[in-house]
């Protein structure tokens with residue numbers, strides 16, 4: 633713990649001194665060996681020329697760079713405007729350059745300029761209106777994944793609506809059904825194998841009116857898994873070491889909402905402490921169960937509660953190991969749970 637704490641504190645201190653920005657972090661996060669560039673998922677051409685110590689040094693540099701600073705943070709709460717008793721949200725589909733690793737950007741197709749898109753959070757029974765403006769140079773649509781709603785609001789072009797063409801808007805409006813609570817998502821349903829992993833994805837969380845029926849937890853964290861054009865394997869739009877550590881105090885119970893918006897399965901493994909699976913696709917399980925590796929298939933949401941009993945910095949990663957570590961170190965779907973006193 634102390635090492636990472638020291639790292640975080642040093643980073644904060646350097647940041648306040650103006651010495652550490654994305655540019656400075658690049659040096660630490662990328663390679664220092666000539667001709668070798670650390671790329672998520674790609675073995676460097678010069679790999680066979682590395683000595684054992686050089687490979688170790690690359691692993692060390694990646695870990696020491698964590699958490700590396702990057703511009704942009706997705707999944708932030710989107711505040712609604714009230715129109716009478718209706719909660720109105722505005723999502724603008726737009727192209728941005730997204731920094732997924734220090735100094736590395738990629739064109740992303742986004743809701744409101746971030747990957748993942750903003751978090752929409754409502755309560756069962758709420759009337760919601762979501763105005764989707766399409767500033768992309770191509771058509772799109774939004775599907776509300778897990779929500780039970782009128783057919784015309786389901787967001788599938790030529791089945792329930794015309795595509796939203798460039799420059800046009802579409803208004804989705806419904807009353808969130810009683811009981812349709814939990815962890816849901818929204819994403820493109822037009823050319824979706826390309827548009828969704830490219831960034832048109834976000835969390836949609838419905839809270840119950842009566843929270844006493846929920847399992848107890850102290851804090852929560854949404855972890856959106858993706859694979860594809862936004863820097864390869866990512867957690868919340870970033871690849872290690874630019875992923876965000878989750879910091880808790882010993883004894884706290886942490887709710888993690890896994891959401892898989894990618895095209896592959898991602899079994900998420902936490903070191904040090906088991907996970908109690910409490911909900912699947914928004915539905916509370918009648919018999920929660922313990923596990924240490926939680927498979928999250930494309931489209932699925934799995935909620936777990938972690939009883940943070942063990943002090944330290946615990947590796948937290950996808951256990952398809954090629955999504956998390958290569959010969960030059962960890963990358964992609966890796967973060968840490970930091971349990972402090």
Ligand SMILES: [Cu+2]
Pocket residue numbers: 865897898899950951952955965
């Ligand atoms: Cu994976």
